[in-house]
Amino acid sequence: MTVEEFEEFYARSLPQLVGQLYLMTGDLHEAQDVVQEAFVRAWGRRSRLDRAVGPEAWIRTVAWRLAVSRWRRRGRSLEAWRLRDGGLRDSAAGPDPDTVALVTALRRLSERQRLVAVLHYVCDLTVEQVAAETGIAPGTVKTHLSRARAALAPHLDESTSAFEEDHGV
Known part of the structure; x- marks a missing residue:
């Protein structure tokens, strides 16, 4: 994928992928962060993005895995905040x-x-x-x-x- 193709792919796919991850995670800010990070990772692999599966699928999968990884890392601290605040408010x-x-x-x-x-x-x-x-x-x-x-x-x-x-x- 050329630089121009990647830029076009980014512009075309970003809103849709953020929306999809928002529904998967329930947190708009988290969805924006993980999709953005997935695109950063894809940039370094743009010449190898698998077009048979589709670059959107690759971004979505990486973003989902990033979200899950973040949840696991934050699990204990989130529990501490829940106990402290008596419950988390919706983040977005x-x-x-x-x-x-x-x-x-x-x-x-x-x-x-x-x-x-x-x-x-x-x-x-x-x-x-x-x-x-x-x-x-x-x-x-x-x-x-x-x-x-x-x-x-x-x-x-x-x-x-x-x-x-x-x-x-």
Whole structure:
């Protein structure tokens, strides 16, 4: 990938990838940080980005792994803050009420269910693509999708239906 192609890829993909990671993490600032760091890492590998899988998938995977790594490192300090403050406040408000409702509902899912649901419904990846990107067996992806839908249903109402329709949820 040439410098110009990478710059075009960055400009075209950044908002979408930040949005996807926001839904995966539930924290807009964290999503912005990890996507930005993933792009920095991709810059050094731009000539080798696998176009068969797609550079977006590479960025998304790296950003997700960075987020998980950060969560693990901060786990103990976050617990200390929770005990001190009696609970964490939401770190970032969504851009609109429907997105906030969806993110709040997604936060109720397990990490794996949330990842699989966002990749499938928001990123519009097939079950096979989700399996390849996450390393989870296709049958297990289907199970997580089914459980995620069942878990989300009671928490999403008519106010999120337009967002769901737009994003295939």
